[in-house]
Amino acid sequence: MTIERESKTKKISEGIESLIFEYGLDNVQSIIEQKITLSEKKEENPKNELSLADGKTIYLKSDTFFMLKETSQKTYQSDLNHFLENAKTRLKKKSISTISILDVFAPRYLKEYVGQFNNSYTKARKCAFLRSFLQTVYPEYYEEKKAHLKRALKVSFKKSSAPKAFSKIQLAELIALSKLGPNGMRNHAILWVLFGSGIRISSLIHLKIGDINFKKQSLRIIAKGYDEDEEIIAKINKLALMILKEYLDFTYEYAQFDMPKEEYNNLYVFSKDGGVSPLSARAVQIVVKNLVLKAKSIPEYIKKEKRSKKRGSNHFGPHSIRHSFAVYALESGVDIYTISRLLNHASLSSTEKYLDLLDHQLKSAIENHPFANKEFIKLQNTVNK
Template sequence: MPIYDMEFEMDLSLGDKIKEMAEAFGPDKFLQVLNQMDWVPKNTTTSKPAEHVLLQEAVEYYFSSDSYTELAKSSKEAYRYEMGMFIKFCNKHFQEPDFKSVCTSPFLGSYLAPVKNKNTRSKKAAFLRNFLRTVLDHFYEENINKLKRVLKVTVDKRRLPRAFTKEQIDELIMLARLGRESFRNFVILWTFLGTGIRLSELRTLQVGDIKPQTQEIYVRSKGEKEYKTPSKITEFSLELLNQFVKFRYGAIRDLPNYSELYVFSDNKGISPLHDSTIQKMLANLIEEASTISDDDKRVYQLSVHSLRHSFALYLLESGVDPYTIQQLLRHKWLSSTEVYLKLFDDTLVKVINQHPLANLKVTDFF
């Protein structure tokens, strides 16, 4: 029998079996399962771009898209805040905003115009790029090339990271011991200062992540969702951390989920503290500190991340080379670490001016 006859009979047999399954489970359910298993070829025909999309519809799609759902938690919160600000602005100009009406260079320019701070403007522009790119591609099969000029993202390279002075750190630690949740706040500060970890890494620290035998804690580094990486910790901070865990969770050490408990938590280790809880704690300490000037108490000056900068700066002052600091901070690129050298320049100027010969004046000789 020719091959084509055998193939024809196989097709008939397969068709009968598929028909039986569709009749048994219902055609809609059968097709739904096939789609879930990616066994139905995608439609490659070009669909006609949408003609009219409301801003609300665009926003709903964006928040369900991979462009948003795959962002880090902190970025999601920031983008939701930015979206709220943008929607509020749009509603002032349109009764029922249409996406295409707000997706123009003049309108976007008028939205960004009042923002004078370069870094703040860049953050808003970065959000708008992500949002508009996602929606334009989905509904209109367009890109944002025409909007890039008005949505320019620039980073002020002259802006150096802000670090606390040792005097300021001493006062913050003293104040932390006097307030509410003093033991917890005291340990949080020393964990930051003894490791240089980020806020997101500290708040998600679990009991099982503390490794005394290797003097490490395991943290979920920036951009890593699948696994944790080791971060060295000073002996003093490690001892404090262990004492805190013993104080908080020593009575439930035998529980099967003991190692999964979050170290810093408000509900017995079930979930971690919120970012804002730690940020507010430090902000209150900064506000109380007499060694911190009013100018440095303003928003975007000194913050939780300044503790990471302080960790790096103090290492430089102690003579540790940038390559070692890069490893301790877990920077992928040395250029990220070298920015602290600029901070160190100010320290070198202060040190050299303390030289015994630095106080001499030219007039003493002429």
């Protein structure tokens, strides 16, 4: 028993040392003290008597919350505050300290709460938060009522239509048209950066000169779903990079020689005021919209169609450029895992939607498979003889 105890003590000691090395002594010490305090509080206050105020304290000081990314912490804290305010209103209580955990985590109550949101993605996020909260604050109850809670926190998604992508002829015309007009060089560079890297418009407009690495063919970007201070790298093809360099050399010729390097690198690539502030997302959307309206290769009925999230929508928008990047990468034989990384998708499922656009090609591929060939049947008959 002594040897076993010493072994456990050694493992705990090594684990704590590892945590201190990764997160720092002060952070680890703070968490341990919080754990001790919460443990003492739980002993004084049984779970069935825990109030929502207690639950909030436990959750916000838990390892579960501590290990979330900063953006997720902000989102979950907002969801928590909304849930608590909703509970006070529905139960007609002035304080969350007078509301029991069990009052608001009954499956029927949760189902009604989630049901008030119309958007499926909002519902899914709320459900994810509620599961996280309950599993952290009251894991025994969650396990006991798991089947009922699973039904209460279930979200159904309507199968969305495949994203709309430009044809190659349409892309070629858009690029040709982008050169025309007073802002032709800028618009041409915008399209090439979008087509050549697949980045989102939100990443494009925040791009600074110092974010471009010409040798490594990369862009340092702000990406959806990541913390602002987290460095995300997107790749860009050589042709797009060459056009971008021509635009920068022309637009910022004065700044390259007159400004200190650090100040020059901090200029926004696409701007209306000489790099001081970024071009707005709306401005880029208007650029793409006007090009689509001018393009003869795009049918008139598509141009007139308003943006819609309904299945079968033919609407072309700026995000169609990103879709086109993914679709033609798939078509050229790039595997979906590589495309997922190029698009900086947090999940492979986000990339899989592009497979719908290649359904006709997938059907063709399966028909061209050797096992679908009549010659294979003849071979089989020969073997049977």
